Amino acid sequence: MSFLSQTLSKTNQISKYLIPVSSRTLASFNKIQSLKYTTMSSKNVTINATHPDNETAKGTIEKINDDSQYLLPLYGRPNVIFNHGEGAYVYDTAERKYLDFAAGIAVNTLGHNNPIIINAIKEQISKIIHVSNLYHNENPAKLAKLIVESLEKKGKFADGAKVFFGNSGTEANEAAIKFARRYGKTFSQDKNVIISFNHAFHGRSLGALSATPNPKYQDPFSPLLPGFKYSPYNDIEAAKKNIDENVCGVIIEVVQGEGGLTPAKKEFIQYLRKRCDEVNALLIIDEIQTGVGRTGKLYAHQHFDITPDIFTLAKPLGGGIPIGATILSEKVAKTIKPGDHGTTFGGNSLATHVGAAVFETINKPQFLSEVTEKGEYLKKSLKEATKGSKIVKEVRGLGLMIGVGLDEKITPAAVADVCRQQGLLVITCGMNTLRLLPPLIVTKDEIDRGVSIISKSIKYLEDKL
Ligand SMILES: Cc1ncc(COP(=O)(O)O)c(C=O)c1O
Incomplete structure (x- = not known):
């Protein structure tokens, strides 16, 4: 096959799937000792909620203030700076470890520092x-x-x-x-x-x-x-x-x-x-x-x-x-x-x-069926762990996209703050809801840990009402 016909045949294969929108030419945390999350065993989470500013790593506020001279202030963010991650965890500049149920707003589905992604980039x-x-x-x-x-x-x-x-x-x-x-x-x-x-x-x-x-x-x-x-x-x-x-x-x-x-x-x-x-x-x-x-x-x-x-x-x-x-x-x-x-x-x-x-x-069927199984496990565990709570109105969602609907007396942002102080990242969304988007590679042990932190954080805030 000549070079041109090879290119043409490749081009035809390419155009089978791509929409023809452009005409183209034909060339081919200072460690807070009191926080228990550093041990990372799944179910024994002790809530010790301090104000986020009190537990901010040394130099963080100064760095954030410095950065704010240059960045357009579009986002409300807590006083933590993350600089690396591994699997379902991210680490801040004080090497504090957080279980990441935000996953970059549903982006990091394969977790952080995943060799599949790193190798493809390289x-x-x-x-x-x-x-x-x-x-x-x-x-x-x-x-x-x-x-x-x-x-x-x-x-x-x-x-x-x-x-x-x-x-x-x-x-x-x-x-x-x-x-x-x-x-x-x-x-x-x-x-x-x-x-x-x-x-x-x-x-x-x-x-x-x-x-x-x-x-x-x-x-x-x-x-x-x-x-x-x-x-x-x-x-x-x-x-x-x-x-x-x-x-x-x-x-x-x-x-x-x-x-x-x-x-x-x-x-x-x-x-x-x-x-x-x-x-x-x-x-x-x-x-x-x-x-x-x-x-x-x-x-x-x-x-x-x-x-x-x-x-x-x-x-x-x-x-x-x-x-x-x-x-x-x-x-x-x-x-x-x-x-x-x-x-x-x-x-x-x-x-x-x-x-x-x-x-x-x-x-892959196996990967997807595990997401379904883990999603159901997360939903069921959250329902069980928050049973009797006057604040949790509903646990809803599909797969590993789970919302915890809260009573208006407590904001999801407050729960997210306490969770973060205990080493868990979660986010918020409309209808006074806590939004959980763990990486799809999350393990059941990590789900247990996340659920424990969430339920105890909600209980902690509920007891203060
Ligand atoms: C359902 C949906 N559509 C669109 C967007 C916008 O995507 P992006 O922020 O990548 O522009 C988002 C982002 O949160 C989303 O959740």
Whole structure:
């Protein structure tokens, strides 16, 4: 085979999976002795909650103050500086060890310092990091092929699918919204409305933010984009009314991550699928937080027995290297033409190579069934450990994406503070909920330890009411 025909054959293989958006040329803690967590045995956690500032490592406040001269102050953060991690643990500058049930907000699913990720990074950086989308490179199609081949060949994916790579969840959703508008316009100029749901979070760019009906995020940046409408989550009657012929796309998280860890009702998602088909709108599932194994299935929409027209991935896909992916059914992909969308960094050689290593590791029946088992174990253990608590209203979620709904008397931020002082990182979300996103490689012993710290931290705060 000549070099050109080899290249052409490779190019054809590549274009089988990637969406043709760019035209390209043809070349191929000072240690706090009183804190017991340093022993790290699972169930015997003693709560010794001191104010975080009292237990701050020497020099930390000075360093944070120093840094604040240069960094835009967008985030409220505790007085701890993390500088390394191993498995399910991170360490601060005083070498204090924290069990990490935040996992970089669902990013570090394979844990910290994982050799699979380290080796993939090393393998790639000495070859090439970035080529740009003006030229072909091998890695994006490798990951796109893995994603496309992971899809059940039924429903909307029966004819195949194509992948567009960006660099973040926001970008993946922004692309999905644009693609839905592009699709709608092939039918009518008026078919441009995007429906999203109360308490949703889809990102902070103006498009993604317009689909995120939270006044705290939206109001400072109004006016938002025209053509966005909101409907109540899990409300079939309202969806029926709101999703009409002018709708080109309906975007939804099947478990709302920021919104309070609320899983959608199966009937609701199945109704959305049906309604979208009736009015020729695209069903877009935002799997930025739920995707790539987090809920015990490779994609959370698989719990609902539906196939979306578009779904989006990001957070865990690159194991910490930024990447986003928008996956389109063939029918939608056909409406996108070269030049319609694009990115400089998206699909770069490094991110897609690491993404392929992460994806291959997680997309194994045994790995996924262990996530389901550990998720059920975490939920059951939390329910048992908090039985009788007047503060814990509900433990909910899917797989290793668990929310602990709290009574308004205690904020999840207060619980997260006490947990952190005991060596456990947890985060918060809407509906006064504590959000647990442990790495998918977490062990049952680590789950026992996390549950013990959470239940005792809640009890500690409850006793002070
Ligand atoms: C469901 C969902 N969509 C979109 C985003 C935005 O992703 P990113 O922060 O990578 O832009 C997030 C981030 O938390 C998310 O949870």
